[in-house]
Amino acid sequence: MFNSNNNVFEPFEKKVYLSSPTPHIEGMDYIREAYDTNWLSTVGANIDAIEEDIASKVGCKYAVGLASGTAALHMCARLAGIKPGDKIFSSDMTFDATVNPMVYEGADPVFIDTEYDTWCMDPVALEEAFRLYPEVKVVVCANLYGTPAKLDEIRDICSRHGAALIEDAAESLGATYKGRQTGTFGDYNAISFNGNKIITGSAGGMFLTDSIDDANKVRKWSTQSRENAPWYQHEELGYNYRISNIIAGFIRGQIPYLDEHIAAKKTIYMRYKEAFADLPVTMNPYDEVNSEPNFWLSCIMVNEDAMCRQVRSERDALFTAEPGKSCPTEILNAIGSINAEGRPIWKPMHMQPIYRNCGFVTREGNGRATTNAYINGGQVGKDGRPLDVGMDIFDRGLCLPSDNKMTESQQDRIIQVVRACFE
Numbered sequence: 001m002f003n004s005n006n007n008v009f010e011p012f013e014k015k016v017y018l019s020s021p022t023p024h025i026e027g028m029d030y031i032r033e034a035y036d037t038n039w040l041s042t043v044g045a046n047i048d049a050i051e052e053d054i055a056s057k058v059g060c061k062y063a064v065g066l067a068s069g070t071a072a073l074h075m076c077a078r079l080a081g082i083k084p085g086d087k088i089f090s091s092d093m094t095f096d097a098t099v100n101p102m103v104y105e106g107a108d109p110v111f112i113d114t115e116y117d118t119w120c121m122d123p124v125a126l127e128e129a130f131r132l133y134p135e136v137k138v139v140v141c142a143n144l145y146g147t148p149a150k151l152d153e154i155r156d157i158c159s160r161h162g163a164a165l166i167e168d169a170a171e172s173l174g175a176t177y178k179g180r181q182t183g184t185f186g187d188y189n190a191i192s193f194n195g196n197k198i199i200t201g202s203a204g205g206m207f208l209t210d211s212i213d214d215a216n217k218v219r220k221w222s223t224q225s226r227e228n229a230p231w232y233q234h235e236e237l238g239y240n241y242r243i244s245n246i247i248a249g250f251i252r253g254q255i256p257y258l259d260e261h262i263a264a265k266k267t268i269y270m271r272y273k274e275a276f277a278d279l280p281v282t283m284n285p286y287d288e289v290n291s292e293p294n295f296w297l298s299c300i301m302v303n304e305d306a307m308c309r310q311v312r313s314e315r316d317a318l319f320t321a322e323p324g325k326s327c328p329t330e331i332l333n334a335i336g337s338i339n340a341e342g343r344p345i346w347k348p349m350h351m352q353p354i355y356r357n358c359g360f361v362t363r364e365g366n367g368r369a370t371t372n373a374y375i376n377g378g379q380v381g382k383d384g385r386p387l388d389v390g391m392d393i394f395d396r397g398l399c400l401p402s403d404n405k406m407t408e409s410q411q412d413r414i415i416q417v418v419r420a421c422f423e
């Protein structure tokens, strides 16, 4: 395969993924046990075990196994009492499942810009948002790519403004902030076991809480709100959101390996970091004093002065190769050409057609949608940096193959391919 500088790299015979499942054989034993005992539905020993294991790992009192992280976030939205037309604040640079469940309840989201230190919600922009919309009572904050947001600051701002915090820890299971596990900072918390997550059931999620009342509500709502009666008795709206005992078995087999998965992800991150130390790029950052991410995805961002020209429309991207410079589109093409999987940074929600008419708040007030924040000279703040930080990171950043089954020699070839883009 040739990259734009005519370097030749052999493609991998077997694709190297961004982040694929890493199952363990014990999972098959638990699934087998479910089969043999005929506990094949949404009740059973595997569900009980993963709820106990995750609660004890994370350090919360109750964990409720659900069909997905999205379902868990929907339960959070219901508990937070979101009503149609309510404005809520949401992380902007995240997967859309952070905010969609709020909109299921009729929320009108206002997106809060990102900061450069963690690539998560900017507390300065959040404070500014409360100045603009003091009536807001719910904030949903995601820990992007397994990196804890500035959770203390965000927690404190929510408390001062009487707003509930929903922590979307879908990507950050096992990450800690000031020694405490993510998924415990919100009034309501969600994690995901989706197929690409650090532990996966192929699907699945969990609601985490210290409140027995909230745990019980979620248990009830997620099983069609069945009342305790001899017949199907329903007094509230319900959902079919409970996790299956088969999927729970698959998850159960991986939980003892969570720390091992994280260590493998960290090694990948550190190897990229070292290999790119002399390139004009930076890794996705984290607060090295206060936090320990789970390093779910390793990402890089190209320095502003090393960006070649790149133009993105709604669905396509083009770039012009330039010696010594590169851009995410070129790097992603090069990675793809050797049968490996990278991915653009999650495109900010305020730039998504579905959410483009929603509010968007930057550290300096109401923002506006800007395509190509960096290249086309979008709005610049008082500090001279792009005001739309999320779009700047989206323009210049990308996710690298971060699969923890990737061998060192495979990673080395990916590193060579990325380096060649800057020749």
Ligand SMILES: Cc1ncc(COP(=O)(O)O)c(C=O)c1O
Pocket (backbone or CB within 6 Å): 067, 068, 069, 070, 071, 094, 095, 097, 098, 142, 168, 170, 171, 191, 192, 193, 194, 203, 204, 205
């Ligand atoms: C940040 C974030 N929030 C929510 C979700 C939703 O989780 P799930 O796919 O399990 O519904 C995901 C992952 O898919 C995610 O990455």
